[in-house]
Amino acid sequence: MTAPKLTLYNAHYCPYAARAVLALAETNQEHDVVEIDLSVPRPDWLVPKDPLQLAQSRYLIHHWGARTQxxxxxxxxxxxxxxxxxARQEVFTELEKVDVLLRNVVRTAEDKEGPFFLGAKFTFADLALASFLTRLYLVSAYQQEGVEQEFDQALKDNKNLQRFREWREAISQRPTVQKASAPREVVVKNYRKFLPKTN
Structure with a gap:
């Protein structure tokens, strides 16, 4: 199977972009180049235009990294x-805080109803947290038998996590997220190195 052709978004005078250019050259990777003019606003791909929504998106990502993860x-x-x-009870406490953030997000008049953070559009807040949402199974992966089913049921039954469940489901079912997600067995195997050593 042939690998898909890469697209490099480049600013030829940017030293950080030059790293990617060099890496592609060194590895003889065939690619297309799209030059970006850094003196003008960047294209609106996944970042909200509204300043409040941008701040909310950044806060959600920060909160997840500082508290939830x-x-x-x-x-x-x-x-x-x-x-x-x-520890699992602490997880539920933190996920309930995320649910509050999801429910209280301010949407603009242009936003359509939908399951993602800002509605129907998949934005960079969803993208930034997708890989964590799809690995929630790790919470019970190394526990005794029955814990996984118990955790999953508690997640379904918690009335304070309705918006969180909707968000997580939409992100987990997104084809690009599924394609980018490592298989469960690979993730579980690799995370074993973080477990405390036992005698």
Missing amino acids: PALFKATITLDPTESAK
């Missing part, structure tokens, strides 16, 4: 059953 990681690597149950 540490709780998820702690629950993933905590193997003691009692401590693990406490």
